[in-house]
Amino acid sequence: MEIEPPLGRYRIRLGAEVAEALGTGTPVVALESTILSHGLPRPRNLEVGAEIERTVRATGAVPATVGVLGGEIVVGLDAEQLRHLALTDGVAKASVRDLPVLAAKRGDGATTVASTAAVAAAVGIPVFATGGLGGVHRDAATTFDESADLGTLARTPIAVVCAGVKSILDVPATLERLESSGVTVLGYRTDQFPGFYLSDSGYPVGWRADEVSEIAETLRATRELKLGSGAVVVANPLPVSEQLDPALHDRVLAEGLAGLEREGVTGKDVTPYLLAHFHAATEGESLTVNTRIILRNAELAGRIAVAFAGTRTALA
Amino acid sequence: MEIEPPLGRYRIRLGAEVAEALGTGTPVVALESTILSHGLPRPRNLEVGAEIERTVRATGAVPATVGVLGGEIVVGLDAEQLRHLALTDGVAKASVRDLPVLAAKRGDGATTVASTAAVAAAVGIPVFATGGLGGVHRDAATTFDESADLGTLARTPIAVVCAGVKSILDVPATLERLESSGVTVLGYRTDQFPGFYLSDSGYPVGWRADEVSEIAETLRATRELKLGSGAVVVANPLPVSEQLDPALHDRVLAEGLAGLEREGVTGKDVTPYLLAHFHAATEGESLTVNTRIILRNAELAGRIAVAFAGTRTALA
Amino acid sequence: MEIEPPLGRYRIRLGAEVAEALGTGTPVVALESTILSHGLPRPRNLEVGAEIERTVRATGAVPATVGVLGGEIVVGLDAEQLRHLALTDGVAKASVRDLPVLAAKRGDGATTVASTAAVAAAVGIPVFATGGLGGVHRDAATTFDESADLGTLARTPIAVVCAGVKSILDVPATLERLESSGVTVLGYRTDQFPGFYLSDSGYPVGWRADEVSEIAETLRATRELKLGSGAVVVANPLPVSEQLDPALHDRVLAEGLAGLEREGVTGKDVTPYLLAHFHAATEGESLTVNTRIILRNAELAGRIAVAFAGTRTALA
Ligand SMILES: [Mn+2]
Ligand SMILES: [Mn+2]
Numbered sequence A, B, C: 001m002e003i004e005p006p007l008g009r010y011r012i013r014l015g016a017e018v019a020e021a022l023g024t025g026t027p028v029v030a031l032e033s034t035i036l037s038h039g040l041p042r043p044r045n046l047e048v049g050a051e052i053e054r055t056v057r058a059t060g061a062v063p064a065t066v067g068v069l070g071g072e073i074v075v076g077l078d079a080e081q082l083r084h085l086a087l088t089d090g091v092a093k094a095s096v097r098d099l100p101v102l103a104a105k106r107g108d109g110a111t112t113v114a115s116t117a118a119v120a121a122a123v124g125i126p127v128f129a130t131g132g133l134g135g136v137h138r139d140a141a142t143t144f145d146e147s148a149d150l151g152t153l154a155r156t157p158i159a160v161v162c163a164g165v166k167s168i169l170d171v172p173a174t175l176e177r178l179e180s181s182g183v184t185v186l187g188y189r190t191d192q193f194p195g196f197y198l199s200d201s202g203y204p205v206g207w208r209a210d211e212v213s214e215i216a217e218t219l220r221a222t223r224e225l226k227l228g229s230g231a232v233v234v235a236n237p238l239p240v241s242e243q244l245d246p247a248l249h250d251r252v253l254a255e256g257l258a259g260l261e262r263e264g265v266t267g268k269d270v271t272p273y274l275l276a277h278f279h280a281a282t283e284g285e286s287l288t289v290n291t292r293i294i295l296r297n298a299e300l301a302g303r304i305a306v307a308f309a310g311t312r313t314a315l316a
């Protein structure tokens, strides 16, 4: 049998505030960094990063933005580290399988939904806020292009607050994959799966939760029962009054999809391309909506984390 | 790191007889409840539930029907609890991902192949009898509709006795998924995968077992080797003399599939619709055959459980 | 709860030299046996088996060829056992799900990429050399035919040195599945995924490693971080000067695929058929190239195993 060294060299580093919060049972919300490095334009991305953290704090929880610096995975980036990932060129978009490579190469990376969820769960953070999940791509029946987010969510017992999946994906196929792989999906105050920029994707969810306490109890049950169900996806739609205008959305999406094909954009370049297209074609309105989404999700995630901490001692 | 409470609030409750059997090493067979709540018409479903349990008892094993009552997962429903799930409207069809939601909502649920297997394995029951497995749907190449049963079977080291998969599914695609995900498939006294209502689906299985002892040893090897193979699917065909008339089967299946499309039936409504159609169009003969299948599977599962208990002490 | 016996009856047997090497921290490289029993013609297969082991030894590592004899899984076959698997008819091609069946039936089996990786990881061998991985078949969009290698690689933290996937498969779909399931892919001194007989499949890899030490550190990080990333696939291309002539390759592949269809060859028979066709149609040149591939991969795997053993004590 292999003999492991007494101390591994590759570990996850906790920021000081996050370490203390986890030690004392203070609620913590994990946050991804890809939205900052790859999802929003500079320097607005850095401002949004700070707003997200303030929003989490306002609920009584501690924000823990995850990223990779010089190969080290950090949970709870400080202001200087956030600035570095937000403003430096060449930061890798790092899914779970990229983390060991970055560790070995001592590279910088921004974490995706998959890698943020995996890292958060590993250090004991049960709640995570993002904008939208990755999913099944529209041409996946022939290309097999499916986000690694799905595989990680299938095995990670964490609550992920999102506004559905990006409208550039195959939404019903993504919902089927979530079902096949045992991921719980809860609509927060809705029976419909949200459509990211839109309040309603047009597809229903199986379960609805009207109260944060119900989400917290579902998460508690997932983690205590340990029956192999994966993440609890909390689908948090924008109010209709705050969504992108549906007619504008549909036109811009169609243009963007046509642009991908015309310009031969594929793989990891698709999401940044389409987000940039939405930004340009909506004259910045998509950026405003995107920011609203992540702030609303951070706020709900904070409230879930606080409620979840409360469930812990309910019978003590 | 998160500090878990000394006692979780969400646990699986064992019926008294099942608890005693597991404590003393008496063979136990897990049984699903969806076939009762969603698979068979009332009140025949309640009678069949009792017949299944008697069939298991006749082999020397204890039956453990699984269900969710007021949010609590129960292994070994008593007669009153069985009656409640069989005769009450609004009982949810609960796969693994639904169990935490039902726990939080304190709802009632009938367990599927996936959730019954996961719960049984969690409490140490190594054998499970059902009618047919879920699988890949006929239109899955575009819809991605694949049963969550497959994902759970891929990671759960339990013997599942079935008569193949329902003929409404894509049988060869289902067999490929079972192969890809490392699920062992054994034909019991056959080289052909059974076709649920029919003795032979037209597709071969890779391995055949002619003796119950061989199945029990395969299951023992799966559980001791722990190499990541999943369930041991024991494919138990109806004798040719007891199958549904093949010509009738093929006609009714074609009509049913056409009806789904015509009436726009999808998702979780498909199986109940088609079973009802088979029932009506075969004038009850499909119900008789379905009942034969589950009773035969319960009987074989009981014998496997007894044999498996014997392998435990073979070297003691 | 089930009471397990003090000693299971089904275990993995280590050859004497492998047991000693694992006990003393000597580097070990796992090797599959399907290439010997099903991949190469007799008696050349037996010679190649011996050459592979000598190649591993020359790097300072101990070879551990895996196989199943009389139902027992052996890690580190001796010369007599190797001869038996290489020269006997009726040896099963055993993936992970077949191992429990062979154990129960006391059968003989040659291990695939999946089963060799699973067994090697179970006994603490971190590096494995093969020729090519299994993957997504060309018609998988409708047949769902995908190798069980992919599922095992997704959950097994082992380095697998290969020359890509066999050109008979759907290479881009296989790369997508590796990405979706969190398998790290590193090109060794290349930015392109190799095409087995050809140096370049035409598809890029996301990461490149120019030094063996970097591969060893990536593997170390995978195993210490434990974040759910799977195998580290080390893609090791033939030098352009040693590949099969691309024009010959393309012609023979097209002929072989046509032959499959014409003769109705499917499933587990496809790979042996196509390898035999390549052998015949290239007048033995494909066999020479195939042998070069496995020897080069064995050599690189040995160097990775030696470097990996060095990373263990780097901080001691
Ligand atoms: Mn992709
Ligand atoms: Mn479905």
Ligand SMILES: [Mn+2]
Pocket: B179, C145, C146, C147, C148, C267, C268
């Ligand atoms: Mn196959």
